[in-house]
Amino acid sequence: MSKLNRVLTLAARPIGFPKESDFNLIEEPAPTPGDGQFLIKTRFVSVDPYMRGRMNAERSYADPFEVGKPISGGSVGEIIESNNNRFKVGDFVHGMWGWQDYAVSNGGDVYPVDSDLAPIQTSIGVLGMPGMTAYFGFLEICKPKPGDTAFISGAAGAVGQLVGQIAKIKGCSPVVGSCGSDEKVEFLIKDCGYDAAFNYKTDTDYPAKIREFFPNGVDCYFDNVGGGLTDAVFANLAQFAQVSICGMISQYNLEKPEMGPRASYGALLVREASVRGFLVPQFGAQFPQGIWQMAEWIKEGRITYREDIVEGLENTPRAFIRMLNGENRGKQLIKVS
C-alpha cells in the first residue's frame, strides 16, 4: 500500500490579503522513488514573505505559482527509502519541494543537511535562505563600516533579527529596528542586541522616530518593508548611504497599488546614495562561506535566532497568513511530523 501524501495547492490567486480558502489540501498517493531516486519524508516546512509575490499572476521574485498546483518553498526532510547510493535512508536533505508530506528526488534538486552541526530546521532558517539573505544582502550591499549607523525594517522577522546582529558584529552604531509589537521590541533589544527598536504600529510618526535615532542620518538601511517607513528613512539618509532592498511586505497585500512621494528618489541624488535590490540566489556561489561564518557566530554565541514553530502540515496556510500579519515570533516554521 502506497503512503498517503497530503499536498497543499493554490486554490485561487489571493486578492489582497490571502485567506485560508485560497489554499486546498488534497490527498494523493505518495510518489514512489524510481531508479536512482529516493523518497523524502518532510520534517519542517518554511513559509516566507516572498511566497506571497509568487501567488500573483505576474512574475515577481520568481515564476508565479500555478492555480491548482502544489506550493513550492523551502522544506527539510528525512530520506526514508532510497535507490541512490549517495543518499542513504536516515540522511536529511533540504530543497524546494514545499508544502507536502513526501517528495522524490534524484539528488539534483536537494542539498545534504548536517544534523550534527545544528538542528535540521536551521537549514531552511538561519543557515539557509533567510540566513544567507541577511548575511549577503547586508554585507554585500550595505557594506557596513565600523561606526556606520544602521536601520533595519521588519527587524524581528527571520531575516531582520539576523541583520541587526551582523550589524553589531561589524561595529555599526546605533543599530535600530522597527517591528510590529512591543514584545518584539523587547526581543530585539534584549536577545538580538539591537541598540533600539520601535513598534511601527503604535509609533507612527516615522520621520520623527528616524530623526530621533539618527540625528546624523542613516548609513546602512536594510529594508524588508517599503512604503511610508522607507520614505521616512530616505528623507534621513546620510551622505553616501547604502540601501539594500530585501523585501517590501507593506506592499504585498494591497488590492490597489500605492503612490508615494517622488522626493524619495530625489533624496538619492542629493545624498549620493545607492539602492540595490537583490534576490538571494545571486549570491549562491558564496553560500558555503556564508553558512560557515553564520555557524561559527552561532557557536561563539554572537548570533542568536528565534523560531516560531507551528505543528501540522494542514496548518501551513494559517501559519503563512499569520506571518504576513506579523504575528509570528521569529522564523516561521511548520513541523510536519
Place this chain on the structure above:
Amino acid sequence: MSKLNRVLTLAARPIGFPKESDFNLIEEPAPTPGDGQFLIKTRFVSVDPYMRGRMNAERSYADPFEVGKPISGGSVGEIIESNNNRFKVGDFVHGMWGWQDYAVSNGGDVYPVDSDLAPIQTSIGVLGMPGMTAYFGFLEICKPKPGDTAFISGAAGAVGQLVGQIAKIKGCSPVVGSCGSDEKVEFLIKDCGYDAAFNYKTDTDYPAKIREFFPNGVDCYFDNVGGGLTDAVFANLAQFAQVSICGMISQYNLEKPEMGPRASYGALLVREASVRGFLVPQFGAQFPQGIWQMAEWIKEGRITYREDIVEGLENTPRAFIRMLNGENRGKQLIKVS
C-alpha cells in the same frame, strides 16, 4: 577709476518656475587684486540645471544661494591684472565665481585653462563639469558592457549628448534618448550617433516607447529627468540594471511635490537593479584622467558637442530660464564680452 562690475544676485527664491524678476543686476566697483591675487575678466558663464536646486531654501545638491547675494556657478575668464607669479596676465582660468563681470582670486579656487587644447569655454562644458558628469556618472555607475542597452533621459542637454556618445564608444546597443523637440531628436541621431530618440512632449506614452526600443529591458539608464519617464524605464529594467541618477529636471520647478507609483521601488527588487545618485565632485580626484580621455575622443572625432551661446551677462537669467524650459540646443553658455 575702478572698473564697473555687473553682478547678478538672487532677488527672491523662485516659486515654481523661475522668472527674470527673481534675479537682480547690480553694479558695483570691480574688486582690486591684493597681494598674491589677480583680477579675472569673465569670458563665459555657464548655466546648469542643478543651479535651480540651489535657489531653494533647502539644501539640495549644495548649500542654497542666499537671497541678495551673487549667484555662483561655473565661469571661465582671462587674467587682466596679476600680483601672483604663477598666474600671468593673459592666462585663462575657470572657477565658480559665477554670474559677474570680474572676480579676484589667489589661485586657490580656480583652475588653469589650456587655450591651445580646445576653446576656453570647453573648460566649463565638455572638458569641465558637464563633461565629467557624463563621463564618470555613466562609466562609474552604469558600468556599461558591450551589448548593454542604454537609455538616456534629457539626452540633448549638455550632459546627455555626451553620455550617448560615450555609450556608443563603449559598445552599448541600442543607445536611445529622450528630448524635448523633433529638432533635438534629429541632432541626437545625426550628430551624436544615438540609435534612436523620441520627443517626450509629443510621444507621451512613455511605457510604450520604452518597450518598443527595449523589448529585453534597459541595462543602463542615465537619468536627468525623473518623474513619469523614469517610472516607465523602471517598469522595463533588465535584470541587474544599473541606474545613474544625475538629475531630475521634471521635478525642479514644481510648486507642489509630486507623487509617483511605489511600484518603481518594487521593480528594483524584482530586477535586482542598482540605483545610485551622484554629485560630480565625488569623482574630483579622477578628473585629470576624464578630461584627458574626453579631449582624446574629441581629437579622434569620436565625441562631438554642441554649444548654445547667448551674448551678454545681462541675459544670463533669461538663458537660465530658457534652458530649464528645454529651449537651449546643446550646452547653454553666456558669452560675456
